[in-house]
Amino acid sequence: MTAPTTRTTRLDRGRWAQSGPETVRPGVHRIPLPLPEDGLRAVNVYALEGLTEGLVLIDGGWSIPESRKALEDALAELGHELGEISHILVTHIHRDHYTQAVELRRLLGSRVYLGAGERQGLELLGELRTDEPVSSLATLRRAGAQDLAERVAAMYDADFDVSVWEAPDRWLRAEELRFGNARLTVIPTPGHTQGHVVYLDQARGLLYSGDHVLPHITPSIGFELGDPALPLGDYLDSLQLMTRLTDARLLPAHGPVGDSVHARVGELLAHHDDRLAQTLVALGDRTRTAHEVAGELGWTRRKVAFADLGAFDQMLAVNETAAHLDVLVARGRAGRTEAGGVNRYAVAAG
Template sequence: MRREAFEQPSDWTEPGAHPVATGVYRIPLPLPLSGLSAVNAYAVESADGVVLIDPGWASTENERILGEALRSIGYRFADISCCLATHHHWDHYTQAYAWRERFGVELFTGRGERFSIETYERQSGRFPNHPELLYRCGADDLASRLANDYLSPEYEVDVPFGSPDGWLDDGQRIQLSGGELDVFATPGHTRGHVVFRHREAGILFSGDHVLSTITPSLGFELAPEPHPLRSFLASLRLLLAQPDGLLLPAHGHVVASTHARVDELLQHHRQRLEDVRVLVHSGATTAYEVARELPWTRRNRRLESLAVEHQMSAVMEIEAHLDVLAVHGRVRAEETPSLRRYLVA
């Protein structure tokens, strides 16, 4: 049954603890990123205090704003019973990781995140596996730039990161003061992404799996899975099989219907698949060639105008779409030791 949220500020990034449902608060937190200014953390009352979902990017400023928001609803850091991260990206995970030793707060995330978390080495950079993948996509120059020239920005240096206290599995339940959180594995954005459904409140904490106005990147992680779009589409359909309810995304405003937004994302990818197929029929043969012909972001930018890591993400996203088209026989894949080409089926 669809539920109506408590009234929210018109600007979703406005600081504070904004009630969404009884015992559930949305807390926007600042990010040091260009193009993405905030992340929604969620405080959910439990029998042992408060559960925090995706409590932000570790920084003094993040902790100050989050502390003020918690105090406004009667809680302190000592009242946090545990932290849940929908995935391992730093804007969701690192503040909770920093608190493990300081406050003894346990951190949990999806089991599939171990592939990227446990192989992370600072000296190897954030994308050590992607140059080889990009070469196979025909993006030789981009692969070379990523391998030789790409440096992590200053705000990523010394961010606390490592393994959680435990892994979450699909079907697991987390006890609250007024019900439970159901854990659903939703791979795609990352291979271990999870979402949390509060059945009693009729709400879904969707992380980056379903966002209110933008489509999430696919496989944007240290060790991406081989077929992220296949997984993402299956994960979207999984949500349609659950009762509809409020969507509480990690970025953006609260949405009244999870199902309506999921339908929009499925339609977006149906159109994207058709756009990619048409370009292959027009002569493009690699993911890089297709990506160069498509518009990117809501501003319809050219691929070459994007930052290096966003170009990487765009090319890998197109490779994922070509993979799905090949599985369904709408294009034909040809493999060589160094290159994957796609032709008219």
Template sequence: MSRAGAGAWTEPGAFPIAPGIHRLPLPLRDDGLKGVNVYAIEDGDGVALIDGGWAIPEAFDVLAASLNSIGYRPGDVTRTVVTHAHIDHYTLAVRLRTEYGAPVAVGRGERDSLTWITGHGPRHGFQAAQLLTAGAPQLAEYMSRKDPAADPVAESWELPDVWLGEGEIKIGQRTLRVLETPGHTQGHIVLWLEDEELLFSGDQILPHITPSIGFESVPQPQPLVSFLDSLGRVRQLPDARLLPAHGPADARVHARIDELVEHHRRRLDQTRSAVARLASATAAEVAQELPWTRHERTFAELDLFNRTLAVTETRAHLAFLVHRGEVAASADDVVLYSVVA
């Protein structure tokens, strides 16, 4: 195991996964995740990338140095297959296309969000509206401020060249199976390399944290239902080594899926219990009753962005409980939840 795999997984470099496959950790800016893994796969005379990173100068510089260490340059990137359309995965892929012509592919389920961002904006408009219905007006105002009025559509947001659905893609001599795994986002995909027992999992399955649910430009109505269904589909595949977008690449897929399913089972119980204690409550009020992160922090200890994620995720768990008939939701502008007798 490399030094990066043993703990310092964000350490820059090109870390071998299999012959012709390397993990390239890239930095993030002002993000608790610290880094994102991009995977380089030999593709003829160049390399294809799984995920692109965030279009910030320091990430591009690290990508160039990491590629150089294995004999390539950014101009040798043949294409970028992006697992989902979040800023830390998608936007550097767009820069590589702009400067070097490398096509960008992403799951077809991201069409609504990317069409909204590139043609309408503001990027966080739907999140702000959801936060209002969740009883979090201050967080709604915060998310609205994240969209500059003069330029709501950043230059690094463009439509892809290819919308991917279920099927197979060839990269060099390898055949990867594309699986649509909505949940983290509507269009999230994972890529399964069956012969080598490898799964490029994006943010759908992460080794140390539970992926956020439902945070995207055009949200889906039942993100947790989709997320758990997607985990179930992947769990039916033969076990594989987990190649996540964040964290070391040393876990196994089945074991981690089982942990994530158990986490959400406990979280649904906690959410229902919180609603019962409060009798009638908004999603924001329920979120304040729950512990957050692996360190069991209180809601008040979170920064504004992570409070936004917390309320969004609580709203997804409440929607799941409504779907299951255990909790009722009012039809008010600010939705109130109560336990069904």
């Protein structure tokens, strides 16, 4: 939840979300699509042209009329039309990435691809008929934040439309996809969601990173219907995996294109190292819940007090704190006990 500190910085950082295509490399175009009432402002869809199969998109956008119009206009500016979209490779199941891919398939017959690790979440969407973050709410309750969990749950629509959450045409694992002469390596990167994947174009030195590596913010962890055991641990492992690949330009789902995946991953790893240390200090010499520890920490780059956050951001803060505490437990730096469905943490002896 990183936030800019000055108006100039805010304006500079907002330029990436302005409508219209940006050519990243010949045949590779970044197209920001609008998000409704969302602090992220836009989601980047990448259009790959010059392939024998027509246009390939990386991510699909949020299924709203404004998004489809923005995509259609951007493609027209590039000399293409919607009907040329043949494949849509989605990084993860969240609605701002997946739902318009489903709508475009209905409209155009495009093929939709999604990481196999998202199968459980997609099935739960059909069973529960809600996109309420069940796992995150369960974490709140285990964190002793029952009242906050009820407030957040009340924010979700009981008449949730599950029709845009259809299964993909193909479930992806670690594999290579070929489109004409272009090759994209599918790399599972669990953490943000269990089935998140990134797409590496090694020949052109490009990484389509989805929400795994973002240039200005750290992504929420384990924000889905399923209940991953150690989502932050998964995320940190997935970040380390990026450092073992050849460096590439960063093509994120939110924010501007970056010059180096490795440089940004280094910043994210350092951030989480700092946050783990801060969480251990905030835990102090008492046994505390994740909710109580979250109240001791500052949030966003401006170090906003927990009490000054809205309910949704408080949920993210408590979930992030619980994730860091669980990693500290896994590393032997803290202990965890459970009573009455609530987890309590303490600094490990010695």
